[in-house]
Amino acid sequence: GDSVTQMEGPVTLSEEAFLTINCTYTATGYPSLFWYVQYPGEGLQLLLKATKADDKGSNKGFEATYRKETTSFHLEKGSVQVSDSAVYFCALSAYPSGGYNKLIFGAGTRLAVHP
Amino acid sequence: GAVVSQHPSRVICKSGTSVKIECRSLDFQATTMFWYRQFPKQSLMLMATSNEGSKATYEQGVEKDKFLINHASLTLSTLTVTSAHPEDSSFYICSAMGDRDTEAFFGQGTRLTVV
Numbered sequence: 533g534d535s536v537t538q539m540e541g542p543v544t545l546s547e548e549a550f551l552t553i554n555c556t557y558t559a560t561g562y563p564s565l566f567w568y569v570q571y572p573g574e575g576l577q578l579l580l581k582a583t584k585a586d587d588k589g590s591n592k593g594f595e596a597t598y599r600k601e602t603t604s605f606h607l608e609k610g611s612v613q614v615s616d617s618a619v620y621f622c623a624l625s626a627y628p629s630g631g632y633n634k635l636i637f638g639a640g641t642r643l644a645v646h647p
Numbered sequence: 648g649a650v651v652s653q654h655p656s657r658v659i660c661k662s663g664t665s666v667k668i669e670c671r672s673l674d675f676q677a678t679t680m681f682w683y684r685q686f687p688k689q690s691l692m693l694m695a696t697s698n699e700g701s702k703a704t705y706e707q708g709v710e711k712d713k714f715l716i717n718h719a720s721l722t723l724s725t726l727t728v729t730s731a732h733p734e735d736s737s738f739y740i741c742s743a744m745g746d747r748d749t750e751a752f753f754g755q756g757t758r759l760t761v762v
Contacts, residue, residue, distance in 0.1 A: 536690075568753075573656075573755070574755055575651065575653070575740060575753035575754050575755040575756055576691075576740070576742075576753040577753070578750055581750075621690070621691070634681070634693065634696065635681075635691075635693070635742075635751065636693075637683075637690040637691045637692075638690055639688070639689055639690040640690060
C-alpha cells in the first residue's frame with residue numbers, strides 16, 4: 533500500500549543553520565505531496581505542497597521538490613530560526629485511488645532550533 | 648486559512664466510560680471530515696472519513712462500534728470513544744474539508760488518557 537517514510541528525529545540545529553528533512557514515498561498512481569507543521573499545542577498546518585513531478589512547493593523560506601525518479605520530497609530551509617521549532621510531517625494524498633484528500637502521513641520529525 | 652476547532656484539548660476518563668470529542672469548522676461548511684489518531688512517536692493514522700448526513704467510512708482495523716462518528720451538520724462532527732480502555736489513550740485529531748477545497752484543515756487535537 534501507499535506509505536511515507538521520513539527521517540527520525542529529533543533534529544537539533546543552531547539558529548541560521550541549513551535544514552534538510554528527508555521524505556520518501558511509495559504510491560501507486562500520481563499522488564500529491566505535502567509538508568505539514570505542528571507547533572506545540574496546535575493542530576497541523578499545511579506548510580507547502582506539490583501536485584506533480586518536478587513541482588516545487590515553497591512557503592516561509594521552506595522548499596521541497598517533487599522528485600518522481602527518486603520518489604522523494606525532501607524539506608529544506610536555508611537558515612532556520614528558533615520559531616521553526618516544531619514537528620514536521622510529510623504526507624501524500626492517495627487520490628484518486630484513496631479518495632480526495634485522504635492523507636497518509638509519515639511518522640513526523642521533531643525539529644529543535646537553539647539560539 | 649480556515650479554522651477548525653476541536654474540543655476538548657485534553658480529557659482524562661475512567662476505564663469503561665465513554666468520551667465525546669467535537670470537531671467544528673468555524674468559518675466554512677465541511678462536507679467531509681477525517682478522524683486520525685496518533686500514538687507516541689508514530690504517525691497519524693486515519694481512522695475514518697465522514698460525509699455530512701451519511702455513515703462514516705472506517706479504515707481497516709478500526710472498530711466502528713467502539714469509535715462512533717456522527718457528522719450531523721456541515722459544521723460539526725463528533726467522535727465518541729465508547730467503553731474506553733487504557734489502550735485507547737492516544738492523541739485524536741480531526742480535519743475538515745469543504746466541498747471544492749483542495750486542502751483539509753486540522754483541529755488542535757485531543758489528548759485522551761484512560762485510567
